[in-house]
Every structure is written in C-alpha cells, then in structure tokens.
Amino acid sequence: MASETKSVEELLQPFFRKILLRDELGIEEQRAIAAAADQRVRFAAGDDLVVEGSRPVHSMLVADGFTCRYRLLSGGERQLTAIHLPGDFVDLHSFLLKQMDHSVGAMTECTIITFPHERLVRVTERFPHLTRLLWLLTLLDGSIHREWLIGMGRLSAPQRTAHLFCELYTRLSALGLASDLQFSLPVTQAEVADAVGISAVHINRVLQEMRQRSLISWDGGLVRILDWDALVEAAEFDDLYLHLIQEPR
Amino acid sequence: MASETKSVEELLQPFFRKILLRDELGIEEQRAIAAAADQRVRFAAGDDLVVEGSRPVHSMLVADGFTCRYRLLSGGERQLTAIHLPGDFVDLHSFLLKQMDHSVGAMTECTIITFPHERLVRVTERFPHLTRLLWLLTLLDGSIHREWLIGMGRLSAPQRTAHLFCELYTRLSALGLASDLQFSLPVTQAEVADAVGISAVHINRVLQEMRQRSLISWDGGLVRILDWDALVEAAEFDDLYLHLIQEPR
DNA sequence: CGCGCTCTTGACGAACATCAAGCTCCGTGG
DNA sequence: CCACGGAGCTTGATGTTCGTCAAGAGCGCG
Numbered sequence: 042m043a044s045e046t047k048s049v050e051e052l053l054q055p056f057f058r059k060i061l062l063r064d065e066l067g068i069e070e071q072r073a074i075a076a077a078a079d080q081r082v083r084f085a086a087g088d089d090l091v092v093e094g095s096r097p098v099h100s101m102l103v104a105d106g107f108t109c110r111y112r113l114l115s116g117g118e119r120q121l122t123a124i125h126l127p128g129d130f131v132d133l134h135s136f137l138l139k140q141m142d143h144s145v146g147a148m149t150e151c152t153i154i155t156f157p158h159e160r161l162v163r164v165t166e167r168f169p170h171l172t173r174l175l176w177l178l179t180l181l182d183g184s185i186h187r188e189w190l191i192g193m194g195r196l197s198a199p200q201r202t203a204h205l206f207c208e209l210y211t212r213l214s215a216l217g218l219a220s221d222l223q224f225s226l227p228v229t230q231a232e233v234a235d236a237v238g239i240s241a242v243h244i245n246r247v248l249q250e251m252r253q254r255s256l257i258s259w260d261g262g263l264v265r266i267l268d269w270d271a272l273v274e275a276a277e278f279d280d281l282y283l284h285l286i287q288e289p290r
Numbered sequence: 291m292a293s294e295t296k297s298v299e300e301l302l303q304p305f306f307r308k309i310l311l312r313d314e315l316g317i318e319e320q321r322a323i324a325a326a327a328d329q330r331v332r333f334a335a336g337d338d339l340v341v342e343g344s345r346p347v348h349s350m351l352v353a354d355g356f357t358c359r360y361r362l363l364s365g366g367e368r369q370l371t372a373i374h375l376p377g378d379f380v381d382l383h384s385f386l387l388k389q390m391d392h393s394v395g396a397m398t399e400c401t402i403i404t405f406p407h408e409r410l411v412r413v414t415e416r417f418p419h420l421t422r423l424l425w426l427l428t429l430l431d432g433s434i435h436r437e438w439l440i441g442m443g444r445l446s447a448p449q450r451t452a453h454l455f456c457e458l459y460t461r462l463s464a465l466g467l468a469s470d471l472q473f474s475l476p477v478t479q480a481e482v483a484d485a486v487g488i489s490a491v492h493i494n495r496v497l498q499e500m501r502q503r504s505l506i507s508w509d510g511g512l513v514r515i516l517d518w519d520a521l522v523e524a525a526e527f528d529d530l531y532l533h534l535i536q537e538p539r
Numbered sequence: 540c541g542c543g544c545t546c547t548t549g550a551c552g553a554a555c556a557t558c559a560a561g562c563t564c565c566g567t568g569g
Numbered sequence: 570c571c572a573c574g575g576a577g578c579t580t581g582a583t584g585t586t587c588g589t590c591a592a593g594a595g596c597g598c599g
Contacts, residue, residue, distance in 0.1 A: 094530075112440050115526055120443040122436040134433070137426045137539050142433055142531040166418045173414055176425045177386045179432065184383070184391055186435035187371040191361050193442035194369040194487025198555075229577065238443025240556055245579065277364055281343075282391040290386050447587070478545065489588055494547065 049078050052104035052154055055128030058216050060174055064290045070171045077160040078102075084147040090131060091145040097135045099155040103127050106151020107228065111235065112143045121236040122189070123182060124148070126212055133179050136161050148228050173290050181284060188282045193238050196277070199247050201237040204276035206257060210266060211280050222269055227262035298327050301353035301403055304377030307465050309423055313539045319420045326409040327351075333396040339380060340394040346384045348404040352376050355400020356477065360484065361392045370485040371438070372431060373397070375461055382428050385410050397477050422539050430533060437531045442487050445526070448496050450486040453525035455506060459515060460529050471518055476511035 053075060060066050079099060084090055090108060091097055103125050110123040110131070122143060125131050131145045136158050165172045185208070192201045209226070213219035234244035251257050256272050258265045266272055302324060309315050328348060333339055339357060340346055352374050359372040359380070371392060374380050380394045385407050414421045434457070441450045458475070462468035483493035500506050505521050507514045515521055 110436070112436075114440070114444050118444045120440045122439045134429045137422055138429050138433065138533050139537060139539070140530065140533070140535070142533070143436060162422075165422055169415045169418075169421070172418070172421060172425075173386055173411075176421075176428070179425070179429055180383045180387050183428065183432040183435055184387065186432055186439060187359070187392060190371045190435060190439050190442060191363070191369045193439060194484075195363050195367045231577080235443075241577090242557075242579090243555055246555095249579085281389065284387050284389070284391070286388070288388060290388070480545080490545090491547085491589080492587055494545095495587095498547085 047104075049075055049081070049154065052081065052152065053078070053102075055104065055126075055216050055218070056102055057128075059128040059178075061287070062215055062285055063177065063287060064174060065287075066171075066174065070168060070174075073164055073168055073171060077156050077164055079155045079157050079160070082153045082155060084108075084151050084153060086147055086149050088147045089144055090147060090153065091135070091141055093141050093144045095141050096139055097132060097141065097158075099157045100133045100136050100161065101131045101145075102154045102156065103129050103131060104152040104154050107148040107226075108145055108151055109148050109232070109236070110143050110145050119235045120238060121232070122186065124209070124236060126209075126216065127218060128216055130178055133175060134182070148232060170290075177290050184282045184284065192276075198237060198239045198243060199250060200276050201239075202233065202244065202247050202251065203256065203272050204278055205233065205237060206264060206266065207272055207276050207278040207280075208283075210264075211283060211285075215283070215285055222266040224264055225262055226259065226264045296353075298324055298330070298403065301330065301401065302327070302351075304353065304375075304465050304467070305351055306377075308377040308427070310536070311464055311534055312426065312536060313423060314536075315420075315423065319417060319423075322413060322417055322420060326405050326413055328404045328406050328409070331402045331404060333357075333400050333402060335396055335398050337396045338393055339396060339402065340384070340390055342390050342393045344390050345388055346381060346390065346407075348406045349382045349385050349410065350380045350394075351403045351405065352378050352380060353401040353403050356397040356475075357394055357400060358397050358481070358485070359392050359394050368484045369487060370481070371435065373458070373485060375458075375465065376467060377465055379427055382424060383431070397481060419539075426539055433531045433533065441525075447486060447488045447492060448499060449525050450488075451482065451493065451496050451500065452505065452521050453527055454482065454486060455513060455515065456521055456525050456527040456529075457532075459513075460532060460534075464532070464534055471515040473513055474511055475508065475513045 057066060057071060081104070090101055093112065105127055108125040108131050109121045111119055111121045113119050132141065135141055164175070192204050196204065210219055210222065210224055213224050230244050230248065231241040234241045237244065239247070248259065255267050256275070257267055272278070306315060306320060330353070339350055342361065354376055357374040357380050358370045360368055360370045362368050381390065384390055413424070441453050445453065459468055459471065459473055462473050479493050479497065480490040483490045486493070488496070497508065504516050505524070506516055521527070
C-alpha cells in the first residue's frame with residue numbers, strides 16, 4: 042500500500058467513511074479537516090506513537106495499519122485499552138486532556154496523519170457541527186471502552202476473545218476494509234492476550250479451542266470467521282455500542 | 291439535604307467545581323449552563339434514570355447522590371462501567387450517541403438536573419470553549435473507563451477494590467465532598483462487587499481481608515481509609531488519569 | 540412475630556496464571 | 570550450505586484465585 046504516494050484526501054478516506062456511517066459531512070467540513078491535517082508520519086511495528094506522561098501538541102489519525110493504547114504495570118504486565126484501525130484518531134482526547142495517561146503503540150507498520158491542536162481549536166471555533174462529530178468519535182471510543190469493561194468483568198476468556206474478533210470484523214467491514222468474514226490481523230497471540238487481559242499461554246489454549254470448535258481460523262496473519270452466528274452467540278455480541286446508524290448529530 | 295429548596299445555581303455547584311478544577315469558567319458560561327438546565331428530578335435508590343436502548347432527549351447531571359452505568363448480561367450478571375458523583379453528567383454522551391447502549395441506575399436517593407439536547411446543541415453553536423469543557427467531561431469518563439479496564443485486566447480483586455476506594459475518595463475530596471480520609475458510601479457490597487467485576491461472596495472476603503490488614507473500615511455506609519499510602523501502593527493508584535490540573539482547554 | 544435483605548462462612552470446583560521445556564520457523568552470519 | 574539464535578507458538582504440570590452452592594446469622598420493617 043504505497044501510502045507515500047497518496048494525497049492527504051486519499052489518506053483521509055477511512056476517516057470520512059467512519060463519520061459518514063454515522064452522519065452527513067459537508068464538503069466545507071471535509072475541506073476544513075483536510076486543511077487541519079499537517080504531516081504524514083510512518084511508524085514501524087512496535088514503535089511508540091505517544092508515550093504516557095507526554096503532552097502532545099498534535100493529535101494523530103491512523104490512515105493505515107493497526108495501533109493500540111496500552112499501559113505497563115509495575116510488574117511488567119501490559120494491558121491494552123483500545124485497538125485503532127484506519128480512520129481512528131489514536132489520541133484525539135489529548136487535545137483537551139493535555140497529558141497522556143497511557144501510551145499508544147504501533148501494532149503493525151502504519152501511516153499516521155497529524156493534526157496540530159491549535160488547528161483543532163480553530164475548528165471548534167468555526168465549525169460547531171464538525172466539532173460535534175469529532176466529539177462523537179471520542180464518545181465512540183468511550184463506548185468501546187465500556188463494552189470491553191463489561192467483557193472483562195463478566196465474560197470468560199474465550200468469550201472475550203470471540204467478542205474481540207466480532208468487533209474487529211464489524212468495524213473493519215463497516216469501513217469497507219474487510220469482507221467475506223475474514224480480515225488481516227498481523228499481530229502476535231501475546232498482543233491479543235494483552236487486549237483481552239489474559240496470559241500468553243492461556244490465549245494460546247483459547248485459540249486452539251476456538252479452532253477446534255470451528256469458530257475461527259487464524260493463520261499467517263489472516264483471521265477467518267468460520268461460524269459468525271456461533272461466534273456472536275458465544276460472545277453475546279451486539280453491535281449497538283458501535284453506533285453504526287446514520288442520523289443528525 | 292433539602293435539595294428541593296435549593297436554587298439551580300446551588301445544585302450546579304459541584305458541577306462548576308468539577309470544571310474549575312481543570313480550567314477557568316466565565317460568568318457568561320456559567321449563566322449559559324444554568325439557562326440550559328431544565329427540570330430537577332428526584333430518584334429513589336434502585337430506580338433507573340435511563341434504560342438501555344432508549345433515546346433520551348435530555349442529558350442528566352447528578353446534583354446529589356450516587357448513580358452508576360451498568361448492563362445486565364444474558365445470565366443475569368451485572369457489570370457497572372461507571373460510578374457518578376455529584377457534578378457528573380450520567381449520560382452527556384447520549385447527546386451525540388443518541389441511543390443508550392447501557393442503563394443508568396440510582397445507587398442512592400439522588401437529585402438530578404436535566405438538560406434538553408436542543409439546548410446543548412445551542413451551547414455548541416454559541417460557546418466553543420464551553421463546548422470543549424463539556425467534551426472534556428466525557429473525555430474524563432473515558433479516561434476512568436480505561437483505568438478500570440487496566441485494573442480488570444491486570445489487577446487482582448483486592449487491588450481493584452483498593453483502587454476503587456482510592457478513586458472515589460480522590461474524586462470526592464477534590465469536589466470538597468469528602469475529607470479526613472473518609473466518605474459516605476451507602477451502597478451494598480454486591481454493588482461494589484458489580485463495579486470491580488467479582489462475585490458478591492468474594493467481595494465480602496476481600497473486604498474482610500482489607501479490614502484485617504487495617505487498610506479500611508466500612509460500617510454503616512461510611513468508608514474510612516486507615517492507611518492511605520498502603521492503599522495507594524496496593525492499588526498502584528496514580529491520580530494522573532483524573533486530570534486534576536487547572537489549565538486552558 | 541415473621542419475612543426479606545444483607546452479610547458471613549465453609550466446602551468444592553472451574554478458570555486461569557505461572558513455570559518450565561520443547562517446538563517450528565525464519566533470518567543472519569560464518 | 571549449514572550452524573546458530575531469537576521470536577513466536579505449543580504443551581504439560583502445578584498452584585492460586587475466584588466462582589458457585591449451600592447454609593446460617595443479624596437486622597430492619599411491616
């Protein structure tokens with residue numbers, strides 16, 4: 042994906058699509074966003090985009106690749122709190138929270154577009170509806186946080202894992218980045234373990250069981266969902282929390 | 291606390307204080323908020339303020355009492371995703387998300403102020419800075435969600451419980467609603483269990499251990515923190531995620 | 540007085556972590 | 570060409586944490 046050769050508008054397509062799934066977005070608004078974009082930056086898998094404690098002066102949007110929010114605990118354990126796909130802001134919240142209370146890492150090689158906070162302030166001064174849409178994006182993050190929280194508290198490890206696969210496929214296919222019940226997930230089992238809050242050994246056993254029950258396969262970075270209905274039922278997955286409804290916001 | 295006799299401005303004090311802990315708030319802005327307020331409503335402990343699936347036409351602010359966001363799973367298990375204190379909006383996110391993906395319940399008797407969404411839209415059209423502050427409040431919710439998520443994934447039940455007490459005391463004392471390492475928590479053990487994601491039986495054993503280690507006492511709805519430093523260390527508590535810093539947003 | 544709610548206790552089992560080892564695959568350098 | 574090493578995946582054994590089931594105690598309330 043030669044993203045070095047793409048224009049900013051092209052790189053912003055997943056972002057526009059994400060918004061257009063939930064509301065309308067005027068040409069003026071699209072131009073305002075494109076104008077607020079600053080640089081494009083590439084990161085290698087494993088790099089940190091933002092580190093805990095820092096005070097970013099711009100926010101970053103994923104144009105290509107997967108990133109995650111995470112924090113390390115005193116004993117070295119790692120916990121992800123979000124996985125970002127193309128079209129997602131990784132740290133739009135830093136625009137108002139100022140100081141990062143967690144880090145953001147690249148799960149794969151990825152392309153990022155930066156938005157200086159001063160330009161975002163100007164957007165909020167001039168484009169109330171667009172401001173509400175940006176706000177909405179951070180609310181969607183919160184909604185996903187709550188869904189993960191419910192899973193962590195009350196679902197088993199196999200259920201949470203199933204839920205994660207349902208969520209990733211739903212989000213990717215809504216953007217047109219996945220279809221036919223399969224999607225690229227070029228990350229290690231340990232990263233999925235850190236997302237669902239279990240050990241690297243246990244995620245391995247969970248995945249084996251899921252494969253054996255013909256729910257999914259996962260080889261060479263490609264996840265295939267073999268039985269969507271069974272996966273959804275196991276995970277108690279309901280996409281309401283993703284708010285994939287187009288209406289005035 | 292005869293909140294029936296209080297003026298709207300008085301009822302909004304915890305809310306103003308919550309904002310003033312993080313930024314400045316002009317007189318005009320305070321007036322705009324007060325003008326956007328509509329009714330005051332009282333709820334009894336156990337009542338639902340908002341139910342999953344509904345489409346609220348106003349958002350609710352807690353003036354007095356404790357509320358929680360929660361969801362019930364298919365097996366009847368309950369998981370809280372947030373606890374709201376005076377000054378917190380319980381569903382400001384519904385202003386843009388439109389449909390509720392969880393319910394909100396009253397943990398204690400409480401007094402609520404409603405804000406019609408149409409008036410909130412007008413605020414976003416006329417008061418960009420105030421809009422950013424409201425946005426900030428929802429970002430703080432998200433920040434707390436992430437903190438809980440990290441705890442659920444990587445901390446033990448005693449650690450999560452200790453963390454919750456640290457958080458509640460920090461949030462309450464910042465508002466001037468608690469001091470001397472004690473605060474009122476007139477809820478059942480089962481509700482705390484639902485917050486930290488464990489069973490009612492297990493929270494009981496966790497609390498016994500915490501009492502025996504002289505970390506806390508909890509009798510008659512009053513929590514006393516007996517050893518703040520030990521509690522903080524056990525929970526790996528760091529209040530950075532509460533963003534209690536006054537600066538331009 | 541009796542009922543229901545909350546808290547408490549004990550016994551048992553399931554889910555998951557941890558430790559340790561071996562495996563495959565793949566890139567690197569001799 | 571092969572030896573080496575590292576990263577990721579897999580497996581087995583063992584222990585801890587926590588859930589579930591069941592029962593009882595204390596207490597407020599009708």
